[in-house]
Amino acid sequence: MPFCQRENETIKHLFWDCNVIQPFIHEFTTWVVDKCNSIEHLDLNCSSFMFGTTKYGLMFNKILMKTKQYIYKCKMRERIPYLNALKFEIRHLFEIEKSIALKQSKLEKLNSLWEPLMYLCVP
Numbered sequence: 001m002p003f004c005q006r007e008n009e010t011i012k013h014l015f016w017d018c019n020v021i022q023p024f025i026h027e028f029t030t031w032v033v034d035k036c037n038s039i040e041h042l043d044l045n046c047s048s049f050m051f052g053t054t055k056y057g058l059m060f061n062k063i064l065m066k067t068k069q070y071i072y073k074c075k076m077r078e079r080i081p082y083l084n085a086l087k088f089e090i091r092h093l094f095e096i097e098k099s100i101a102l103k104q105s106k107l108e109k110l111n112s113l114w115e116p117l118m119y120l121c122v123p
């Protein structure tokens, strides 16, 4: 059953068009702009949200992947997505990457990759 319980659930509807998802994406966008000094405007559309964008760095696409994974998880559990839960998932993703980087002595590389988005990854 789609979040909104109205439209047919196409992939495009689930991840973009749905009137439950649009406010969630808007909240996500506001959070990113608020936390990242390097991003003044986050210009997401259906295509860049679905397929990624080169505008905001590699790690931003990873965050978009995490966001879509989270939306899908909510759909499977029949729960409405919440930004706070997504924030937790993004921090968890970063912590996993950090522990891998530590073991491989690649912490500097990790920090430089994540640097523009660092404030999305810490509480």
Ligand SMILES: [Zn+2]
Pocket (backbone or CB within 6 Å): 002, 003, 004, 005, 006, 007, 013, 017, 018, 019, 020
């Ligand atoms: Zn819907």
